[in-house]
Amino acid sequence: MTSSAACWWRVADEMAAAGWVVTAPDLRGHGDAPRTVRYDIAGFAADVLDLTPPSPDGAPRPWDLVVGHSLGGVVATAAAGTEPGWAARLLLVDPVITVATDLAAEVTAELDASQEALSAANPLWHPEDAFLKAQAARQTTPHVVESFFRHNVPWSYEETLAATACPVTVLAADPDRGPTFTAAEGLRLAAAKADFTWSTVPGAGHSVHRDNPEAVVAAALAGQAPH
Numbered sequence: 001m002t003s004s005a006a007c008w009w010r011v012a013d014e015m016a017a018a019g020w021v022v023t024a025p026d027l028r029g030h031g032d033a034p035r036t037v038r039y040d041i042a043g044f045a046a047d048v049l050d051l052t053p054p055s056p057d058g059a060p061r062p063w064d065l066v067v068g069h070s071l072g073g074v075v076a077t078a079a080a081g082t083e084p085g086w087a088a089r090l091l092l093v094d095p096v097i098t099v100a101t102d103l104a105a106e107v108t109a110e111l112d113a114s115q116e117a118l119s120a121a122n123p124l125w126h127p128e129d130a131f132l133k134a135q136a137a138r139q140t141t142p143h144v145v146e147s148f149f150r151h152n153v154p155w156s157y158e159e160t161l162a163a164t165a166c167p168v169t170v171l172a173a174d175p176d177r178g179p180t181f182t183a184a185e186g187l188r189l190a191a192a193k194a195d196f197t198w199s200t201v202p203g204a205g206h207s208v209h210r211d212n213p214e215a216v217v218a219a220a221l222a223g224q225a226p227h
Helices: 005-017 041-049 071-082 104-112 115-121 127-139 142-152 158-162 183-192 213-221
Strands: 066-069 090-093 168-172 196-200
Touching (some): 005 127, 005 213, 066 071, 071 158, 090 213, 104 127, 115 127, 168 213, 183 196
Parallel strands (some): 066 090, 090 168, 168 196
């Protein structure tokens, strides 16, 4: 939430250099995507389910890999739970699998963050990350944030994630930097799902793809080549 497709610039570039075709959508209410009166997880999931992987022969097939961070991790989980053949594999980056309280005020406060403030608070970020995050935050409105939490809280997609048909990898933030994906969730999911793996990224905060994009790319490329 309050980010955009442009914020994936470093991960996308490395994946493309490795031979992948990368599609990065703006979710509704974010970046250059259309606005609507309702922002719920089911609607976000329906939007991404309409995206079709590029296929030279036109035959339908799943995405080789779907990567989602934070809200995007929940959206990817909901989409994969709705359409089991949508993705061959999920990589979720510190996903917000469960939320019990309304965080609208906390997230709304992020909308006015400046590039300078973001750089100061996140010394591991590239300056372009701070610029793009500040830009994306300005493109998101208080209405989007308020509507999202009003239509979704509370939510829990742990059971949905455990029941997904495809393998799932989670990269969580460093335990000392306030991860949104907890060790308790990781242990429960690992016990419930044979093809679930998770790990933490030392030193990385919630925005693992900004603090350590190399770790995200390594997890994405591990054991799989693009079709």
